[in-house]
Amino acid sequence: MEYISTNRVARKMSARLLLNNLSKFIFLLATFFGIFVLGVLIYRVVSQGIGWLNVDFLTGRLSTQADRAGIMGAILGTFWLMMVVVPVTMFLGIGTAIYLELYAKKGRLQSFIQTNISNLAGVPSIVYGILGLTVFVRTLDFGNIVLAGGLTMSLLILPIVIVVSQEALRSVPQHLSEASYGMGATKWQTIQKVILPVALPGILTGAILSLSRAIGETAPLVVIGIPALLLPFPGSILDKFTVLPMQIYYWTLDSSLMAEYANLAAATIIVLLVALLILNSTAIIIRNKFQKRY
Amino acid sequence: MPVNSDLTKNKAVNIRDLIQQNKEKKSNREKFEKSIPALLFLIASVSILTTIGIVSTLLMETVEFFKRVPIVDFFTGTVLKPLSQTPSFGVLPLIMGTVTSSLIAMAVAAPIGLMTAIYLSEYASEKVRKTVKPLLEVLAGVPTIVYGFFAFTFVTPLLKTFIPTLEATNILSPGIVMGVMIIPMIASLSEDAMSSVPNSMREGALGLGATKLEVTGRVVIPAALSGIIASFVLGISRAIGETMIVTIASGSTKNFTFDITQSMQTMTAYIVEVTGGDAPAGSTIYYSLYAVAMTLFLFTLLMNIMARKISRKFREEY
Numbered sequence: 001m002e003y004i005s006t007n008r009v010a011r012k013m014s015a016r017l018l019l020n021n022l023s024k025f026i027f028l029l030a031t032f033f034g035i036f037v038l039g040v041l042i043y044r045v046v047s048q049g050i051g052w053l054n055v056d057f058l059t060g061r062l063s064t065q066a067d068r069a070g071i072m073g074a075i076l077g078t079f080w081l082m083m084v085v086v087p088v089t090m091f092l093g094i095g096t097a098i099y100l101e102l103y104a105k106k107g108r109l110q111s112f113i114q115t116n117i118s119n120l121a122g123v124p125s126i127v128y129g130i131l132g133l134t135v136f137v138r139t140l141d142f143g144n145i146v147l148a149g150g151l152t153m154s155l156l157i158l159p160i161v162i163v164v165s166q167e168a169l170r171s172v173p174q175h176l177s178e179a180s181y182g183m184g185a186t187k188w189q190t191i192q193k194v195i196l197p198v199a200l201p202g203i204l205t206g207a208i209l210s211l212s213r214a215i216g217e218t219a220p221l222v223v224i225g226i227p228a229l230l231l232p233f234p235g236s237i238l239d240k241f242t243v244l245p246m247q248i249y250y251w252t253l254d255s256s257l258m259a260e261y262a263n264l265a266a267a268t269i270i271v272l273l274v275a276l277l278i279l280n281s282t283a284i285i286i287r288n289k290f291q292k293r294y
Numbered sequence: 295m296p297v298n299s300d301l302t303k304n305k306a307v308n309i310r311d312l313i314q315q316n317k318e319k320k321s322n323r324e325k326f327e328k329s330i331p332a333l334l335f336l337i338a339s340v341s342i343l344t345t346i347g348i349v350s351t352l353l354m355e356t357v358e359f360f361k362r363v364p365i366v367d368f369f370t371g372t373v374l375k376p377l378s379q380t381p382s383f384g385v386l387p388l389i390m391g392t393v394t395s396s397l398i399a400m401a402v403a404a405p406i407g408l409m410t411a412i413y414l415s416e417y418a419s420e421k422v423r424k425t426v427k428p429l430l431e432v433l434a435g436v437p438t439i440v441y442g443f444f445a446f447t448f449v450t451p452l453l454k455t456f457i458p459t460l461e462a463t464n465i466l467s468p469g470i471v472m473g474v475m476i477i478p479m480i481a482s483l484s485e486d487a488m489s490s491v492p493n494s495m496r497e498g499a500l501g502l503g504a505t506k507l508e509v510t511g512r513v514v515i516p517a518a519l520s521g522i523i524a525s526f527v528l529g530i531s532r533a534i535g536e537t538m539i540v541t542i543a544s545g546s547t548k549n550f551t552f553d554i555t556q557s558m559q560t561m562t563a564y565i566v567e568v569t570g571g572d573a574p575a576g577s578t579i580y581y582s583l584y585a586v587a588m589t590l591f592l593f594t595l596l597m598n599i600m601a602r603k604i605s606r607k608f609r610e611e612y
Contacts, residue, residue: 020505024417030409031418031426034477038433041444048447095337103331104338117341122528122598123591124535126562127348130587133569134351155344162341186327216437219537219562223569245439245538252443252542256462262447269440276435 045273049266057267062229062247066260071268073233077146077241078215078275080234084150085157085214090207092154093161094196097203100162101169102191121159128156129223137224144225146237152220157210164206168199201290208283212276218245244272352591355584362578368585374548374559376568376579383582385589387550391558392593395469395540396533398554402473403529407480408522414481415488416510427482434478442542445471450543463545463557472539476529483528487521487605488514524605531597535590537562561590 060070096117104110132152142148172195180190226242228250234241248265255262360368363383371384410430414423450467454460460467491514499509515522545557546567559567568583 016505016508020507023507024413027409027413027417030406031413033406034410034433034474034481035426035429037474038429038436040448041436041440044444044448045440092337092340095334096341099331099334099338103334113338113342116345118602119595119598120341120344122531122594123348124537124562124594126535126537126565127352127587127591129569130565130584131344131348131351134355135347138575158341158344186323188327188330212435216435216439218437218439219566222537222541222566225569245437248439248443249538249542252439252446255447262443265443265447269443272437273440276437280435 042273045266045269048263049268049270052263052267053270057264058271061231061233062242064229066258066264069264071244071247071271073230074242074244074247074268075271076233077243080146080237080239080241081150081153081243082211082215084147084237085153085211086207088151088154089158089161089210092158093207094165094203096158096162097165097169098191101166102187102195117159117162121163124219125156125217126219126223128152129220131155132220132224143240144227145239146234146241149221149224149226149241149243150237152224153214153217156217156220157214160210160213161207164210165199165203168202168206169195171202172198201286205283205287208279208286212279212283215243215279216245216272216276218249221246222249244268244275248272348591352584352588355581356588359578359581359585362581363585372550374564376582381578383578383585385561385586387548388559388561388564388586389589390550391465391540391544391560391563392534392590394552394554394558395465395472395544395560396530398466398469399472399476399533399536400526400530402470403476403480403533404526406473407477407525407529408484410477410481411484411488411522412510412515415485416506416514430478430481433474434482436475438475438536438538439542441471441475442468442539445539445543457555460555461545461557463543463547464555465540465544465558466554468539468543469554471543472533472536475536475539476532479532480525480529483525484518484522487518487525490521491517520605520607524601527597527601527604531594531601534597535562535594537566541566561586561593565590 057070058075059072060068062071062073063069096113100110100113104113129152132148132155136142136148136151137144140148176194176198177190180194185193221243226246227240230240230242232239248268251261251265251268255265368383368385370386371382372386373382373384374387375382414426418426445468446463449471450460450462450464453467453470457466495513495517496509499513500506504512540560541563544560544563546559546563547557548564549556549558551558564586565583568579574580
């Protein structure tokens with residue numbers, strides 16, 4: 001008497017295996033869907049914008065005439081914006097991280113600040129825009145200048161900078177600071193001379209990545225109010241300004257009026273993406289080159 | 295010898311001075327060391343001040359808004375006409391637009407993101423994973439304004455060839471593109487959750503004769519469920535707060551409808567429209583901005599807290 005019907009087992013098994021292989025193929029397709037869309041997006045933008053990308057476009061002033069428009073103002077605006085965002089976020093971000101990781105006692109206050117930071121990281125960027133509009137532009141009466149936009153952007157990326165700095169500080173091995181204390185160094189001396197230099201590559205990598213978020217971010221600046229056609233170049237952080245994403249926004253909106261504006265937007269997107277690519281590769285190079293293993 | 299004794303005497307004085315100096319230096323050093331925690335606390339409090347700033351600005355102006363428009367009318371009104379002669383401020387059309395676009399986004403992002411996570415965590419070789427993950431990070435790093443441009447100038451015309459009735463601005467196209475934007479986030483968070491399921495559990499199931507698909511469906515996903523659901527909730531929260539894609543590609547028609555081929559305005563797009571239109575400070579439209587922003591803020595805050603609770607509470611420890 002046969003206890004196991006090998007026939008039935010084989011039939012059932014082959015169905016299960018077929019399903020297994022089929023689903024593996026579907027999962028693979030899903031994985032490549034996102035990458036496929038990325039490819040289409042980049043191909044679209046480059047094929048549409050590359051013809052408009054030339055020296056005149058990069059160095060020229062804005063114009064309502066598509067063939068005379070340039071984005072130097074937006075490039076300078078992005079530069080000045082970063083001149084505010086970089087020092088402010090580095091100072092506040094690293095300071096907060098040092099406090100939370102090395103000074104704060106584990107307790108209510110520390111966990112309150114920590115929860116607060118993770119909640120802030122989830123606040124939509126446009127809400128930061130409203131904060132900036134109300135506090136910096138209106139109450140402090142800065143107007144829509146680089147400083148107001150930069151401070152708003154700084155608050156937006158601050159939670160990310162804090163979190164990555166904390167991770168970098170946490171990954172510094174304990175025995176390094178213990179050796180420093182053993183030599184008679186004080187806490188601050190240890191932080192300044194031992195912990196920070198070791199953690200710096202990690203902090204920098206994270207900070208650069210969050211900067212690239214600030215460069216591409218548009219919503220808070222739309223809320224603060226950036227003029228659509230700003231002719232003078234910004235020369236300091238107290239000037240009115242526009243940035244690359246804002247120019248993409250206005251040109252995309254107006255592309256239904258004039259088709260060439262879509263090409264200008266595409267060309268500006270190429271510039272923006274190249275800038276982001278350079279920033280992100282720098283971050284990766286720093287991470288790979290300077291991160292020592294202990 | 296007199297010279298020698300003079301030297302010792304000098305030396306003694308010098309040492310006494312040095313000790314004195316050293317003491318002063320040390321007490322200065324101590325003062326400095328003690329002041330550092332206070333200074334750093336001040337810096338750390340900026341993040342608390344930011345929260346206070348957000349909540350208080352939103353709250354103050356929202357209260358002012360509800361003095362002019364009854365709170366019940368705001369949350370139950372289906373008509374939003376801020377600029378008409380007889381203005382009407384119902385937030386439901388905006389909530390409708392926000393919820394619809396987020397649901398479309400999740401319909402794209404949840405299955406594809408989850409399948410990507412399954413592939414990367416359960417099937418892919420180390421080599422494939424190392425090439426695919428950075429590419430997904432690039433996808434996540436594309437600025438939203440670029441996605442907006444893509445939705446408006448490429449996806450909408452493309453969809454129009456399949457759906458001829460599609461309007462030039464509609465909620466479907468930005469919804470889909472937003473979904474693509476969220477895929478990497480869901481994939482990476484879900485993959486983290488699935489990778490943390492111990493291998494012994496997989497091996498147990500494989501040893502009983504289960505196929506890889508059965509292991510994934512019956513063992514890994516149930517074990518990682520809290521993390522997966524948390525990633526979905528975070529994805530929804532991201533979609534709700536997304537601004538540029540919907541502003542560009544879905545237009546500013548305040549429709550209260552279920553028709554996804556039409557233009558619908560989201561809460562975020564309304565904020566952009568009102569601030570871009572230079573609403574005079576003190577007008578009801580100006581205050582409505584804060585009421586909508588407050589609603590948006592509470593929506594996303596709730597989602598984020600929920601995501602944290604889910605991943606903490608239902609986490610199974612192994």
